Amino acid sequence: MGEVSIESHSHQKAQFLYTEGGLVYVKNELEEFYLPARHFMWIPPGVEHAIFPSSPKVVMRNLYFPVQKNDKAFYFQPGIYPVNDMLLQLLLFTESWNGDILPQDQEKFPIAVAFKVLLPQISNTPVLLNLPVARDERLKRVTHLLRKDLSKNRSIAEIAQQFSISERTLHRLFKKDMNISFIRYYTLLRIFTAIEYIIEGKYTIAEIALMVGYASLPSFSNTFTKIVGKRPTEYYKSNYISSLSKV
Structure with a gap:
């Protein structure tokens, strides 16, 4: 602790x-x-x-x-x-x-x-709560930008244009360097960031959805449930501390 x-x-x-x-x-x-x-x-x-x-x-x-x-x-x-x-x-x-x-x-x-x-x-099936780390310098800059402000819903076309590379090249970079698609990475990053906001306990679920780039609350809730295995409200309730206190 x-x-x-x-x-x-x-x-x-x-x-x-x-x-x-x-x-x-x-x-x-x-x-x-x-x-x-x-x-x-x-x-x-x-x-x-x-x-x-x-x-x-x-x-x-x-x-x-x-x-x-x-x-x-x-x-x-x-x-x-x-x-x-x-x-x-x-x-x-x-x-x-x-x-x-x-x-x-x-x-x-x-x-x-x-x-x-x-x-x-x-423990039969692991929960896939992990993101690959970029090694390519171009991808490091891309992932840094994505993390910087998730409230902006950026498309791969917009990202590619901003970094002066083609969409096809950007797709290839994600698959080759991190073995994941751009869409999958972006979705996981949003949901994992939402988990952080839920744990903070400062925001409503609707506010968190907007903060991670979802204009639709049902869409956010469904995506969250598919990845985490619980609805956002259920996850919030399960985040408690029992009598465990040792590090």
């Missing part, structure tokens, strides 16, 4: 990162993940990453697990997953844990093992 940022680093063990009360950005060279409240992110061992909470009010809980070569594929892929009631209860059970949990810790070690074993069974 109260962390401003955690600079780029990696671990020999895998990391289970849970958050409440806000949004956590997890970044590496290729992707930027948006970890929302009541979700966890699995970070495999050896993966470089930096962590940036959206505010000092964010609560994070970190657990670290060794991963063996013959473990399931789940443990070797980064991903974001919702936390169900059973997993939340296990988290609450581990709230007082601190430091290493060793095999001789008869009361704790079986719970830690069960926690790890249950994760791939509980």
Whole structure:
């Protein structure tokens, strides 16, 4: 609690990162993940990453697990997953844990093992809350412009003209450099930014829709639901802090 940022680093063990009360950005060279409240992110061992909470009010809980070569594929892929009631209860059970949990810790070690074993069974499908990071210098400038003011609904033709490149070239750049279409990137950027505004709690859903470039509230709500899995109003209600307080 109260962390401003955690600079780029990696671990020999895998990391289970849970958050409440806000949004956590997890970044590496290729992707930027948006970890929302009541979700966890699995970070495999050896993966470089930096962590940036959206505010000092964010609560994070970190657990670290060794991963063996013959473990399931789940443990070797980064991903974001919702936390169900059973997993939340296990988290609450581990709230007082601190430091290493060793095999001789008869009361704790079986719970830690069960926690790890249950994760791939509980978490079947990751929530795709990640954006690729531009490496091409031209795309870096384009994505910076898109992020600068999402209330303006810019077309790919307008962007291409502004940067003196053809629409076809811009399409190719997105697919080649980030393996994503312009439309998909722009849509995800808008919705992920909307999540940030919802968490702030300063604006109505209608205001947020306009702030991220949607003139139609139903269109915004439907797109948000398709990507996040909850309607904007439902997401706002689920963004609460339980008794978890450990970092």
